[in-house]
Amino acid sequence: MADIKNILFPTDFSENTREALTFALEIARACDGKLHIMHSIEEPYNFTMPDETAKNTEVNRSLSQTVKKLFENLEDEILGDSKYKELNIETSIQTGRAVYTILEETKTRNVDMIIMGAQGRTGLKEVLFGSTTAEVIQRSNVPVLVLPHEAVYKDFNRITFATDYQDGDLKALQFVVELAKLFNSKLIVYHSILKTDLKSEIMFRGFKELVTEKISYKNIEFEEDKSTHFLEAAINKVEQQNVSLLVMVHYEKSFPPLPKQQSKEMSHYSEVPLLVLPGKELANTKR
Structure with a gap:
């Protein structure tokens, strides 16, 4: 369990996760590992109205295009830094509840560590007492590194x-x-x-x-x-x-x-x- 070769970093492209990304980049660089960056689109399912289902599909397609563009910008920013230009980075877009898509990606990509930013500004209190992050910790069979909102890389x-x-x-x-x-x-x-x-x-x-x-x-x-x-x-x-x-x-x-x-x-x-x-x-x- 000691080798860290595949790191999963879920992001919602917020300022909080952007700061947490620095930790993921530095750890990936230190261990010469691959960094997988993912985003989850939580789909508003509706099984009773066909027209609403079609509308949801269109919305989902539009969101996917937006996320792809955000990923392109993020990769350009990362690889534009000389420290990270040699990093092996992959991105993926998943549909579904964040907790389940994170855990599924962990299995699919043979992840050794999950690195994620905590939601909100309540630091460890939020992480420990109820959040998506807490649920990932409960269910994950690999180490989870949590970066509170105010964390700055060192x-x-x-x-x-x-x-x-x-x-x-x-x-x-x-x-x-x-x-x-x-x-x-x-x-x-x-x-x-x-x-x-x-x-x-x-x-x-x-x-x-x-x-x-x-x-x-x-x-x-x-x-x-x-x-x-x-x-x-x-x-x-x-x-x-x-x-x-x-x-x-x-x-x-x-x-x-x-x-x-x-x-x-x-x-x-x-x-x-x-x-x-x-x-x-x-x-x-x-x-």
Whole structure:
């Protein structure tokens, strides 16, 4: 799972996704991968009125022409930058609900990572508590990198990997290390605990020793803090250490691992990119 050769970037051509595109371009350039840029046209289906169906078909055709022109302009802009002129870029237009077309493209194009901009200006709060992005995270079997509205590209010089010592976390960390190598990042493996006791100490030391044995990366540190809420503790750590990327693994059908009623206001964390890895798929992968 460590190789990133095919990247999918869904776009609605908004200013938000345009800024997120910079992240996709830079990662594709760093890993020498192919970048697939897609747009979904959500069709207004009507099965009762033939004349309305014909009208919808015409509207859809017109929209497709508009999107093709937008793609042409976007490709000209990208390839006009000397940094990206050698990139392998493909574009596609799909019809249907965005979540389903994104997931279908992921399978069809053998995608290794989805990179997408979060909707609106509510940053992680929007991503975590209800959006197209959140649904893609829930359903995707590949990593999803989410760029909040205010995110501005900079190298991932400081990455925090939040772990709860689940079965797939070592595989997830191996993926993150490969990403860190691309940018020569400092990698912080972070865990939060309810209380300090022998069991928590054994788990902390055991995971650290296992990582040291299985993963070769010098610029890595391990940290542990007391906290009642895993997610909030991780986000606090991001703020304190000026982290450029927060990485989490999700295992449950629902995401995030924190009920809405227990959440504090998180809009001021909106500049932090979030990479979510699919824990179930990682846990089922043989080591």
